[in-house]
Amino acid sequence: MKNTHTPKPLLAQRNYVFWFIGDTSVTIGNFIGAFAFTLLAYPISGSVGIAGLVGGLYSIAQAITMIPGGMLSDKVNRRTLMYCCSLAGFTVLAALIGVYAAGLMTIPFLMVFAVIRGLVSGLLGNITNVVLPQIVSKNQLAQAMGSNQSRDAIIQILSTPVTGFLYGLAPEIPFLISALLFALLSLTTKPITADLNPGNEKSDNPIPVDSGAQESRGKDSSIEQSVRTNSVGTRRAGKKHNSLSEIFLCFLHARAMAMVLLVSAFVNFGITLILTVIILDQQQLKTSPTLIGLLDSASGIGMILGALGLGWASKNLTGAKIMVIAIAWITLFMVPLAFTTTISALAILLFISTLPLISVNSVLGAFSALLIPNRLRGRIVATEGLIFAGVSSLANVLGGFMLQYWGYRVTLLVGSGFMLASLLVCLLSSDIRAIPMQNEFDSIQPIELA
Structure with a gap:
């Protein structure tokens, strides 16, 4: 049954507005701080090898603390963790500014700051994303996620040249701005009135996943029925699971979540492989860095403009149809990339x-988020982040070798093949086909590990 209640627009909702301002400030702060730190690493170390090692230390520290960070956000009030994220980000950047301004910045200090920044990012960096389903209604979650991704694309395009300009004025300036943006999160967290306790389930009746459930043969438009019949159960009632085992039980036994993860992984791998190979090939062709940068800008602008149609699509199409149409569209226009190396043609096709x-990311993200029990959201979001980071890294590594040994055309067609595989999963999976229209997302109930 469709929900006839029409919620206020997102920008008319106090909680969402303050959340969005805070999340945006942290996102900008992260982009500016990360690029400024990259610019700082080489002049301090004088070695590209050590500069690369500094970046590696950050990534390692972030990766090993993401799961503990997710566990923390499932145990501690998330409002408190938002304050901690704000304070930690500000403190680390303020200390970095002080050490640099005093002329004490050395390679060991650089490495220490890289590790500390990575630890803070891993433990607390996901907290604003984790609380979003507690801020907005289920029917508006896909729209909110789409808005966030559009914003992120704009920030990514603008932050690099802006940070470079600010760094040229004085290296401390981008770090100071980043620190102040982290501090802003504390000011925007206080007015949020939503219950951000990890034990608070917005649904009063989460659907238990029954291990003996059989797939329904009847036609039922409610996603409640789909989750109840299409998700294979976990354990019998009375069994207790430890903190980490619950994550794997969700993915292993809740088929809808597994299908969403599979589609997301295929799309992520395919697009990353294609973009990596195009950039590497253009470098081999001695194309100027400026023109190569235009390719990234073309895809970013395409994402931003395409998001403008998400509102219409969400009101007129089911989530399943949006998925199929969008992935088919992406695949259709990525295949021709394998048959051209001309910058103008590549830019148009990427756009x-x-x-x-x-649209793909927001529908998948919202559907997956609503299936996750609130008490497990931090751990599962962290796990998904690690998986997608691994998939992207694998695509980057394989892209270079595949280009070298298989050539440009074959490698790009392989990337398109992963997009085609994701489309086939959407067409064949009953769980994906059951994703309803946005105004029916209220019927999606979180799975429950008995």
């Missing part, structure tokens, strides 16, 4: 092909 990408 067109990425138009529906935010």
Whole structure:
């Protein structure tokens, strides 16, 4: 049954507005701080090898603390963790500014700051994303996620040149701005009145996943029925699971979540492989860095403009149809990339092909988030983040070797093959086909590990 209640627009909702301002400030702060730190590493170390090692230390520290960070956000009031994220980010950056301004910044200090920044990012960096389903209604979650991704694309395009300009004025300036943006999160967290306790389930009746459930043969438009019949159960009632085992039980036995993860992984791998190979090939062709940068800008602008159609699509199409149409569109216009190396043609095709990408991400993200029990959201979001980071890293590594040994055309067609595989999963999976329209997302109930 469709929900006839029409919620206020997102920007008319106090909680969402303050959340959005805080999340945006942290996102900008992260982009500016990360690029400024990259610019700082080489002049301090004088070695590209050590500069790369500094970046590696940050990534390692972040990776090993993401799961503990997710566990923390499932145990501690998330409002408190938002304050901690704000304070930690500000303190680390303020200390970095002080050490640099005093002329004490050395390679060991650089490495220490890289590790500390990575620890803070891993433990607390996901907290604003984790609380979003507690801020907005289920029917508006896909729209909110689409808005966030559009914003992130804009920030990514603008932050690099802006940070470079600020760094040129004085290296301390981008770090100071980043620190102040982290501090702003504390000011925007206080007015949020939503219950951000990890034990608070917005649904009063989460659907237990029954291990003996059989797939329903009847036709039922409610996603409640789909989750109840299409998700294979976990354990019998009375069994207790430890903190980490619950994560794997969700993915292993809740088929809808597994299908969403599979589609997301295929799309992530395919697009990353294609973009990596195009950039590496253009470097081999001695194309100027400025023109190569235009390719990234073309795909970013395509994502931003394409997101403008998400509102219409969400009101007129089911989530399943949006998925199929969007992935088919992306695949259709990515295949021709394998048959050209001309910058103008590549830019046009990347622009067109990425138009529906935010629609795919927002539908998958919202559907997956609503299936996750609130008490497990931190751990599962962290796990998904690690998986997608691994998939992207694998695509980057394989892209270079595949380009070298298989050539440009074959490698790009392999990337398109992963997009085609994701489309087939959407067409064949009853769980994906059951994703309803946005105004029916209220019927999606979180799975429950008995």
